[in-house]
Amino acid sequence: MKNYSDCATVTTWILAFARMTRLGFLTCMFFGAVNAFAATPETVKFPSRDGKTELVGYLFKPQGPGPHAAVVMLHGRAGSYSSLRPGVVSASNLTARHRMWGEFWAARGYLALHVDSFGPRGYAQGFAKGSYRNRPAEVGEQTVRPLDAYGALDYLRSRGDVIVDRIGAQGWSNGGMTLLAALGQNAPRVAPDKAPLVRLAVPRPENDFRAAIAQYPGCAVQRDQGDYQPYAPMLMLVASDDDEVSPRICASLAEQLKQRNADLDFVIYEGAHHSYDDPGKTKQSHAPNKAAMEDSLRRAEAFFHKHLRAESSSDKK
Numbered sequence: 001m002k003n004y005s006d007c008a009t010v011t012t013w014i015l016a017f018a019r020m021t022r023l024g025f026l027t028c029m030f031f032g033a034v035n036a037f038a039a040t041p042e043t044v045k046f047p048s049r050d051g052k053t054e055l056v057g058y059l060f061k062p063q064g065p066g067p068h069a070a071v072v073m074l075h076g077r078a079g080s081y082s083s084l085r086p087g088v089v090s091a092s093n094l095t096a097r098h099r100m101w102g103e104f105w106a107a108r109g110y111l112a113l114h115v116d117s118f119g120p121r122g123y124a125q126g127f128a129k130g131s132y133r134n135r136p137a138e139v140g141e142q143t144v145r146p147l148d149a150y151g152a153l154d155y156l157r158s159r160g161d162v163i164v165d166r167i168g169a170q171g172w173s174n175g176g177m178t179l180l181a182a183l184g185q186n187a188p189r190v191a192p193d194k195a196p197l198v199r200l201a202v203p204r205p206e207n208d209f210r211a212a213i214a215q216y217p218g219c220a221v222q223r224d225q226g227d228y229q230p231y232a233p234m235l236m237l238v239a240s241d242d243d244e245v246s247p248r249i250c251a252s253l254a255e256q257l258k259q260r261n262a263d264l265d266f267v268i269y270e271g272a273h274h275s276y277d278d279p280g281k282t283k284q285s286h287a288p289n290k291a292a293m294e295d296s297l298r299r300a301e302a303f304f305h306k307h308l309r310a311e312s313s314s315d316k317k
């Protein structure tokens with residue numbers, strides 16, 4: 001893949017990453033001008049559409065009063081928080097990757113909301129690799145976490161500083177699987193016990209999520225559905241040497257979606273690992289991970305600019 005240098009914050013770890021890239025010097029100069037985005041995100045609370053869970057979210061705010069396009073961020077199976085400080089469940093302990101992406105979007109004028117689905121349900125520590133079949137149903141990415149994504153959408157649409165029809169979603173691993181489920185034509189968008197009482201409109205990008213970025217998700221459920229098609233444009237980024245989910249299954253799903261004329265951009269990074277965009281030294285010392293991270297930043301920025309920053313219906317009023 002073509003290398004593209006970028007970084008999302010001026011904190012020490014991302015500056016070190018930027019210096020390793022060919023354009024690191026210019027990149028660091030640029031982010032020196034947006035130092036404010038490295039501030040600790042604001043903690044907010046809002047209801048999931050499951051009807052019983054109060055979720056915790058972390059807001060990364062851009063400069064200016066807005067209104068802004070927005071991004072809902074969905075964590076993977078390890079949860080929201082860094083394992084370096086076990087038991088610290090707060091904005092100050094978000095993982096480096098989540099903080100990097102939140103600051104990345106804020107620096108580009110988006111209001112980014114990171115959603116903690118596990119902590120409010122008693123699983124703030126997340127789940128170990130290989131634990132998928134043993135995880136509790138109350139954190140299921142096919143049935144429960146999509147309701148969290150839509151709860152976050154509701155919350156953002158209630159804010160005066162958000163453009164209500166310009167909200168995207170980004171998910172990593174299990175969060176990417178949540179995103180795939182949430183964007184299905186028959187996605188769970190209301191709690192099961194309320195479903196018989198609620199008549200929902202057919203999901204549409206202008207009323208629901210405008211666009212989505214799924215990074216290294218598991219794709220088996222949607223591949224096997226037979227008629228799956230996301231209702232909004234999607235960018236899917238996977239790693240060829242992923243040891244947690246199968247890039248081949250995602251490639252198969254991508255081929256199916258292409259045949260159904262879905263609006264999908266699919267990229268597979270040769271030699272890259274699961275969680276290749278973790279900005280830490282361990283992941284970034286592997287050259288294919290570094291190249292994949294750089295290219296993902298470039299593609300993600302261009303993708304959301306195309307789908308979230310164009311003229312909205314709110315602008316026309």
